[in-house]
Amino acid sequence: LTPAFEKHKITPAFKLWFEADGKYVFGEGVCDLLEKVEEEGSLSDAVRVIEMSYRYAWGLIKEVEKHLEEPVVRTEKGGKYGGKTELTNTGRWLVANYRRLRNIMVDACKLE
Amino acid sequence: LTPAFEKHKITPAFKLWFEADGKYVFGEGVCDLLEKVEEEGSLSDAVRVIEMSYRYAWGLIKEVEKHLEEPVVRTEKGGKYGGKTELTNTGRWLVANYRRLRNIMVDACKLE
Numbered sequence: 001l002t003p004a005f006e007k008h009k010i011t012p013a014f015k016l017w018f019e020a021d022g023k024y025v026f027g028e029g030v031c032d033l034l035e036k037v038e039e040e041g042s043l044s045d046a047v048r049v050i051e052m053s054y055r056y057a058w059g060l061i062k063e064v065e066k067h068l069e070e071p072v073v074r075t076e077k078g079g080k081y082g083g084k085t086e087l088t089n090t091g092r093w094l095v096a097n098y099r100r101l102r103n104i105m106v107d108a109c110k111l112e
Numbered sequence: 113l114t115p116a117f118e119k120h121k122i123t124p125a126f127k128l129w130f131e132a133d134g135k136y137v138f139g140e141g142v143c144d145l146l147e148k149v150e151e152e153g154s155l156s157d158a159v160r161v162i163e164m165s166y167r168y169a170w171g172l173i174k175e176v177e178k179h180l181e182e183p184v185v186r187t188e189k190g191g192k193y194g195g196k197t198e199l200t201n202t203g204r205w206l207v208a209n210y211r212r213l214r215n216i217m218v219d220a221c222k223l224e
Contacts, residue, residue: 007181008132012213015127020120030199069119091160101124104220108213 012109016102018094025067030060031098034091037073043085064094124221128214130206137179142172143210146203149185155197174207 018026036046047057064072073093076084088093130138138195148158159169176184184203199207 008137008179011134012209013131014127014217017125019125022123025120025122036187065119088209097124101220105126105217108216111192 005018014105016098016105016111018098022068026064026094026098028102030064031095031102032042033057033060034072034087034095035099037085038087038092038095043073043075043086043088046085126221128210128217128218130210132179135179138176138206138210140210140214142176143207143214145169145172146184146199146207147211150195150199150204150207153196153198155185155187158197 010109016028017024020059032050033046033052036050037043040046040049043061044054047054068090070090071088072089072094073085123160128140130137144162145158145164147153148162152158152161155169156166157172159166181204182202183200184206185197186200
């Protein structure tokens, strides 16, 4: 099957998200944030790197936790914006699986 | 990594579409329609099977063709709603590749 497509370049695009009981609960924005939290070991460092406001980031995290009814991060207090922040098992599961699926999809979308 | 998720069942969900020069051009609805046209060999039979109005179906097809500036179906006239309708190479390429990517994504979304 050879495409004609002389005039336009076709590219696949997708959106991926997780649902809990049929409702949106986790997507790319909060995944990128949690990934960075995991890397930096701190929410305040993570938001600085991805240039997101601390308040907005905290809201994204709280929304996921509200829907799941369990924490995705664990914070040790210390200083104004807390000391260390690490992901819970649930948080790590969400990031690892979202990233895994996204990578499969990105690879699939590289049309020959 | 074991997820805690005691209270909620997590399921991945996605949307897949094709863009031409960065703009939406082809998605699930028109893919299902064209797949059925290919099977039935006729647009009027296809719309009857998937319970879509002929006018709406034709609009979906025309929209894709307008954006791509080439036909995705080829119709032999005959009778009120035309005789046979078959996909062009471009139409077949779109259906085959959309279906292939969607299948990869559906399989990937079956979380262990």
